[in-house]
Amino acid sequence: MRADNDVAGASLILKPALDRISTEIDRQFDLLLKVPKDPRGPLYEAMRHAAIGGGKRLRPLLTVATAELFNVDRDRALRVATAIECIHVYSLIHDDLPAMDDDDLRRGKPTVHKAFDEATAILAGDSLHAMAFEILADEATSPDPFVRAELMLELARASGPSGMAGGQMMDLAAEHHVFDLPTVTRLQQLKTGALIAVSVEAGAILGRIQPEGRTALRGYARDIGLAFQIADDIIDEEGDEVLAGKALHKDAKAGKATFVSLLGIERARDQAAALVEQAVSHLHGYGREADVLRAVARYVIERDR
Amino acid sequence: MRADNDVAGASLILKPALDRISTEIDRQFDLLLKVPKDPRGPLYEAMRHAAIGGGKRLRPLLTVATAELFNVDRDRALRVATAIECIHVYSLIHDDLPAMDDDDLRRGKPTVHKAFDEATAILAGDSLHAMAFEILADEATSPDPFVRAELMLELARASGPSGMAGGQMMDLAAEHHVFDLPTVTRLQQLKTGALIAVSVEAGAILGRIQPEGRTALRGYARDIGLAFQIADDIIDEEGDEVLAGKALHKDAKAGKATFVSLLGIERARDQAAALVEQAVSHLHGYGREADVLRAVARYVIERDR
Numbered sequence: 001m002r003a004d005n006d007v008a009g010a011s012l013i014l015k016p017a018l019d020r021i022s023t024e025i026d027r028q029f030d031l032l033l034k035v036p037k038d039p040r041g042p043l044y045e046a047m048r049h050a051a052i053g054g055g056k057r058l059r060p061l062l063t064v065a066t067a068e069l070f071n072v073d074r075d076r077a078l079r080v081a082t083a084i085e086c087i088h089v090y091s092l093i094h095d096d097l098p099a100m101d102d103d104d105l106r107r108g109k110p111t112v113h114k115a116f117d118e119a120t121a122i123l124a125g126d127s128l129h130a131m132a133f134e135i136l137a138d139e140a141t142s143p144d145p146f147v148r149a150e151l152m153l154e155l156a157r158a159s160g161p162s163g164m165a166g167g168q169m170m171d172l173a174a175e176h177h178v179f180d181l182p183t184v185t186r187l188q189q190l191k192t193g194a195l196i197a198v199s200v201e202a203g204a205i206l207g208r209i210q211p212e213g214r215t216a217l218r219g220y221a222r223d224i225g226l227a228f229q230i231a232d233d234i235i236d237e238e239g240d241e242v243l244a245g246k247a248l249h250k251d252a253k254a255g256k257a258t259f260v261s262l263l264g265i266e267r268a269r270d271q272a273a274a275l276v277e278q279a280v281s282h283l284h285g286y287g288r289e290a291d292v293l294r295a296v297a298r299y300v301i302e303r304d305r
Numbered sequence: 306m307r308a309d310n311d312v313a314g315a316s317l318i319l320k321p322a323l324d325r326i327s328t329e330i331d332r333q334f335d336l337l338l339k340v341p342k343d344p345r346g347p348l349y350e351a352m353r354h355a356a357i358g359g360g361k362r363l364r365p366l367l368t369v370a371t372a373e374l375f376n377v378d379r380d381r382a383l384r385v386a387t388a389i390e391c392i393h394v395y396s397l398i399h400d401d402l403p404a405m406d407d408d409d410l411r412r413g414k415p416t417v418h419k420a421f422d423e424a425t426a427i428l429a430g431d432s433l434h435a436m437a438f439e440i441l442a443d444e445a446t447s448p449d450p451f452v453r454a455e456l457m458l459e460l461a462r463a464s465g466p467s468g469m470a471g472g473q474m475m476d477l478a479a480e481h482h483v484f485d486l487p488t489v490t491r492l493q494q495l496k497t498g499a500l501i502a503v504s505v506e507a508g509a510i511l512g513r514i515q516p517e518g519r520t521a522l523r524g525y526a527r528d529i530g531l532a533f534q535i536a537d538d539i540i541d542e543e544g545d546e547v548l549a550g551k552a553l554h555k556d557a558k559a560g561k562a563t564f565v566s567l568l569g570i571e572r573a574r575d576q577a578a579a580l581v582e583q584a585v586s587h588l589h590g591y592g593r594e595a596d597v598l599r600a601v602a603r604y605v606i607e608r609d610r
Contacts, residue, residue: 039474039475039478039479039484039492040474040475047466090431094431099418099423099424100427113404119404119405119477120477121404122404122427123473125431126434126464127465127471129431129435130434130461130464130465130466131466133438133461134458134461137458138458145449145453146450148450148454148457149444149453149457150442152438152441152442152453153443155438156435156438156439156442157435157439159431159435160432160435160436160439161352161432163435165348165428165435166345166348166432168428169344169347169425169428172424172425172428173344173347177344186343
């Protein structure tokens, strides 16, 4: 009964939080991406197509919910959340390209290179990438330039070759090599874990928490990042393409090692659940103000896509 | 005779400055891009292929030469110059992709997607893009976080949809529209002018010159940026592919309006020369310490590629 109550409690907290952040992030992108009346119009249309009206906005919620622990002004937290979502959306656009994962569908809509063309998709990704740093560098994000510089450093590291882009490169290599569990774990820590970690950490940076005060939050972020990826592998194995809004069963077709292929579906499920409990335990020092973060942790393995 | 002496004088100053900056930037990239012994190896190899041992390093020279006007520590100026060159190199990698300009040759070598593959080229560009901001955000670039934040803001603006990426989008549209001279000028100001401008401005930011003190340098940068692009159009029209190290005559084949097609070759040449004189005149407030910048201005229309 306890577990059922937890899940019900989580969705009571989580649903409004997800709805609110989705509306807020859509509005931020709408304001940022006004379509100019010049030949750059389709570039902005493509960015809007990818950025507005889709996605769970989990990363922005992590940033805003963490910032809330430290009473950070919500508008500043939203700016940082939008910057991180710019990086996430750019990575999806480039990932979907024919030379990469070659996907036609994303969030239930045609991918950017399908709705527009490949060149526009490449430039839309590059533009969102630059905009992330433009948002963070602006003093509206924080009047303290140390805070801005630290946010930019962490986001650049999380998205570059020693983070997300490096993980994507390992993922490409996974088609030609049989990776073991430690290598798949490392791949996923870089590919998705680094950006999830910076989403949490950014909230603490905005709250002026020094690195030594972020240990518990880092542990939380690492655990939910890994749980999220294991859940993703389970969805890829047995999910519903309509619910997921994207093609599934791609890893198996490509012959890639995944948590499911390495652990089997039952052990993968157990492992994800254990990581979620561990993530929640990292938050023991926080009270009710961390309930959204606890709900997010449980949600990453409950979501249907 | 005066003009001949100027050119001879310029090359006496310019040649050693270009040689020195080329060596320095190659060394910076060599240190930054150590190839890891893991599946990300080819990503770093691809970045090295594109970043090391090629290019004129004009943008880095502009940053370092401008920083020298204000007695900025050369190592800091070099870091910023390397960050800007990261953006330039990433843009070349993505520009050369089959979906964009579809070039096989760059700086006399196979383009990244030819030497590696398209997916690696996309990720190598994305990685250099992130690294630019990682370099700028690091306190080794400047102990003053205001300086770091301003550098990042200017570079993000210059490279994003209201700068370089926006210019590239206009360039794609130029294949389907006949642009007039103001539109081609605007296209080029975004596509190449913005990054050249930030290369100069970054030296002044490092020198803690406030925006109102940068007017002359901004004028200089705007004029050489435009002269550079007119010269590029002239080279595309009548240059030598072996000297240029890349395919030429592409604009005419694509039916794109250029400064040469709009002005004719003689007026284009005159216009470029007038811009160079105007650029030099912006530097009248500086003494011999600005001779490298004067030499660069003359060089942009003398270079053979």
